[in-house]
Amino acid sequence: MSTTRRVALLGGIAYLVTFLASIPALALLEPVTDHADYVLGAGSDNQVVLGGLFELVTALAGVATALALYPVTRRVSRTGALGFVASRLVEAGIIILGVVSILTIVTLRQDLGGSADAPAGLMAVSAALVDVREWTFQFGPNLMAAINASFLATMLYRAHLVPKILPILGFIGIPLLVGKMLAVSFDVMDELTVTAFLLALPIAAWELGLGLWLTLKGFRPSPVLDEA
Template sequence: MSRNRRVALLGGVAYLITFAASIPALPLLEPVTGHAGYVLGAGKDTQVVLGGVMELVTAFACVATALALYPVTRQVSRTAALGFVSSRLVEAGLILIGVVSVLSVVTLRQDLGGAPDAPTALTTVAQALVDVRGWTFLFGPGIMPAVNALFLGTVLYRAGLVPRLLPVLGFVGAPLLVAKTMVGAFGGMADLSVAAGLLTLPIAAWELGLGLWLTFKGFRPSPALVREPAPA
């Protein structure tokens, strides 16, 4: 296996892991994110912790996509390659903050919520932690994939490393995702509404399609892969 094929395979698998880990994490975390009284109830701690672990895997896989592809992306544009690494790090950091917030509710329930005289104020604290997770989810997976698409899509489109339809999907999906997130931030759209799903679809298709292409096809031949790395 050539070096560039290994890079494509690692990057593609990392992209697929982000899907495989992030999608089941949402229902696993729902007992906390969807119910303010979780901290005083019986709780489904094992399920919620598993959801937190899945989001932890998602965060690490996010960073892995950028690091795995860096040896190739830097040959096209070091600025875009470093931008992609940086935006993925920001996204992973926001995801981790949300994970810590949700798991803190679990710990709060275990330490104080199960007592017969547990203060009802715990519900307020738990809701605040859930709200932190809500905002990190909004600006992490809600904004950063658009930034990622602009950095990585520019590299792939310029060098023709994948079918140009894939980065075009990213370019189309990026402003739609940002618009959906901004409308949702001001209360104009529910995050799980049909309209929100349609606006998210192009960016999701870009990431899933890219992951599948890199995993099973690899990079297309390109002069960018044989010349010296481009200057910043």
């Protein structure tokens, strides 16, 4: 296997891992994110911890996409390649902050929630931590996904390393995802609506399509690869 094929394969697999980890994480975290009294009752602690671990895997796999593709993307634009790595690192840090806030609620429930003298403000603290996680979701998987696409889609489009439709999907999805993030942030729209889903769909299609293409096909012939 050539070096460039291995780079594409590793980058594609890392992209697919972000999907395989992030989707079940949302369902696993629902006992905390959708139930305000979780911290007071008998919670599904193991399920929530597993969801947190899935989100951690998502964060690390996101960084892996940038690092795996760097040997090729730096041939297109060293600034763009470094920007992509940096944006993925920022996204991972934001996601991990959300994971820590959720897992803190689990610890609070275990230490204080089941006791007869549970602090009166425990639910308020729990709600605040859930709010932290919701904001990290807006600035992590939403805003940073658009910034990631602005770096990588531009480089792949310039070098013709993948079919043009893939980076074009990314270009379409960038303003739509930022618009959705702003609408949710200013309470114009709820995150769990059909409209919000449709606005996020192009970026999701870009990332999933890119992951599948790189895994199954690899990079297209390009002068960039010849120079490498």
